[in-house]
Amino acid sequence: MSLESPYALTDAEQAILELVTRVAREKLExxxxAIDREERFPEESLRLFKELGLMGCHLPEEYGGGGLRSxxxxxxxxxxxxxxxxxxxILSQQDFAATPILLAGTPQQKQKxxxxxxxxxxxxxxxLTEPNAGSDVSSIETRAELRGDGxxxxxxxxxxxxxxxAHVMTVFCKTDPSRGHKGISAILVERGTPxxxxxxxxxxxxxxGSPTAQIIFEDCRVPEENLLGELHGGFTIAMNCLERGRVGVxxxxxxxxxxxxxxxxxYARERRQFGKSIAEFQAIQFIFADMATAVEASRQLLYCACHEADRGGPNANRLSxxxxxxxxxxxxxxxxxxVQVLGGYxxxxxxxxxRMFREAKVMQIVEGTNQIQRLIIGREVLFPRN
Ligand SMILES: Cc1cc2nc3c(=O)[nH]c(=O)nc-3n(C[C@H](O)[C@H](O)[C@H](O)COP(=O)(O)OP(=O)(O)OC[C@H]3O[C@@H](n4cnc5c(N)ncnc54)[C@H](O)[C@@H]3O)c2cc1C
Structure with a gap:
């Protein structure tokens, strides 16, 4: 569907989007x-994104990114x-995981x-997540202790x-376990650190295609300069990153x-039953009407949330x-x-x-389950901060 949108793109932005749309159709689809069947990380997609300069397209130009708005x-x-x-x-993860450095890094950390x-x-x-701490971020147990210069x-x-x-990860650790969420700090750990x-x-x-791993830290020592942002400021960094990342999900x-x-x-246009295409059955058309309405409503809310984030508006958290x-x-x-439209097929x-049915499920879970999103929205509606 093509609409006169309040979220219009510039010619340059439109050109990038058209290029991506073509590449997605010709090279990624x-x-x-096979990526799903083989459960393998799609190196070829990463290579393509690097060639096209998309890996950092949402990062500021001063750090070699594309400077695109949300x-x-x-x-x-x-x-x-x-x-x-x-x-x-790949694009979403790289952007999300770069965000702590972007939001809280020192000039040296950003340049590095x-x-x-x-x-x-x-x-x-x-x-961030731990075996005993998922939604309840404040109960993380991973401990970072300052000993000497690290x-x-x-x-x-x-x-x-x-x-x-990953070559670098932001690890959220308790630096003062007595202070709950106010005792969490963000620390950068590079791959290969003993x-x-x-x-x-x-x-x-x-x-x-997106590997998910358990990570173990045993007396893992990093320099003190790897602290990201303020000591005990990790909870706020995590929440700000999640707010920014949610629109990506x-x-x-x-x-x-x-x-x-x-x-x-x-499929519906081609499949014939009872002497006609199933797309001609009103029951099938109604399924498409409901699906298209749900997607369009989601899309418009997404664009609205992006616009609010791009302008630094006060409702970005609630909208995302x-x-x-x-x-x-x-x-x-x-x-x-x-799936139902295709029947047994x-x-x-x-x-x-x-595959799409299986892929959709994780979106209700990551970057805060949808129950947690409801908590965020409910609190903002009932106890507005602005
Ligand atoms: C594929 C995948 C990739 C991931 N990638 C990352 C990653 O890169 N980094 C990272 O840190 N984490 C990652 N996660 C973890 C993800 O963020 C957590 O799974 C999620 O936050 C939920 O935590 P949990 O699984 O421990 O569930 P729990 O917190 O134990 O929740 C279990 C159920 O209880 C509900 N619940 C919990 N608390 C409340 C409450 N107060 N009110 C109402 N309902 C509640 C939840 O909504 C859920 O339905 C990933 C998870 C998956 C599956």
Whole structure:
């Protein structure tokens, strides 16, 4: 659908989006099924994104990034996820995991890490979740103690995207366990640091192209200068990163759901039962009406949230939570119904719908479950900060 949008793009932005749309169709979509089947990280997508300068397209130009605003970045994620969610996740993850350095890094830390992340020469991870602390961030147990001129880290992290392959990760640790969430600090840990080791690589329902790892810290020593932001300021850094990252999850959910509609519509027009195309049955048309309405509502809310973030508006937190909630719940509903449109064939691996159905589920869980999004929104509605 083409609309006169209040979120219009400049000619240059439009050109980037058209390029991405074409590349996603011609180069990424053909690999989507194999990446899922083989559960492998799509190196070819990473290479392509590096060539196109997309890895840091949302990072500021002064660090070698593309300086794109959130609205354009999210539209890129949307177009890529429409064809290959595993590939979209590369762009989303790199941007999300670079955010702590961008928001809280010293000039030296930014210069050391951001240009390499923007070029895709290095990859980043965001290590917050632990076996005993998921939604309840304040209860993390990983401990960092200042001993001499460095922090010594002990503990473990769970579900860390790219934990097995990131060159640098932001690790959230308790630096003062007596102070709850006010005793958390963010510390940069580079790959290869003694005391840092890889635990399990998780087997997942979907998104097998995005490795998820357990990370273990045993007397892992890093220099004191690796502290990111203020001592005990880690909780605020984590929350600010999640606020910025949520629109990325929403964008992937919108794209994925649109991809499911595209695939189901192609099938519905061709499949014949009772002497006619199933697309002619009103019951099927109503499924498409509901799917398209849910996706369009999610998309408009996403663009609104991006616009608010880009202008530094006061409602960015609430809107990004709303966009993530609506888009991921819609993606789950849409992919479920798109499988139904294909009948038994929707359940087979011969068609992309069962993969999309599995991929949609994680969007309701990551970067704060949708129950947590509801908590954020509910609190902001009832106890507004502005
Ligand atoms: C594929 C994948 C990739 C991930 N990548 C990363 C990563 O890179 N870095 C990282 O740090 N984490 C990552 N995560 C972890 C993810 O952020 C957590 O799984 C998520 O925050 C939920 O935590 P949990 O799994 O421990 O669930 P829990 O917090 O134990 O929640 C279990 C259930 O209880 C509900 N619940 C919990 N508290 C409340 C409450 N107060 N009110 C109502 N309901 C509640 C939840 O919504 C959920 O339904 C990833 C997870 C997955 C699956």
């Amino acid at each position: 053909p690999n989507a099924e 609205l354009v970045f999210c539209r890129i994620l949307e177009e890529v996820a429409r064809k290959c969610a595993n590939s979209a996740n 890490y951001l240009p390499a992340l923007a070029q895709g020469e290095k990859l980043a991870a965001f290590a 922090y010594v880290i002990n503990g473990s992290k769970q579900f860390i995207t790219w934990g097995n392959m 005391g840092l080791s890889l635990g399990r690589l998780e087997k997942k329902l979907g998104m097998g 929403a964008a992937m959910a919108v794209g994925l759901a649109q991809g499911a509609i595209d695939a189901a519509a192609r 939570a709303m966009a993530k909630l609506l888009a991921s719940d819609s993606a789950m509903e849409v992919t479920t119904n798109a 929707g359940y087979l691996k011969d068609f992309p719908l069962e």
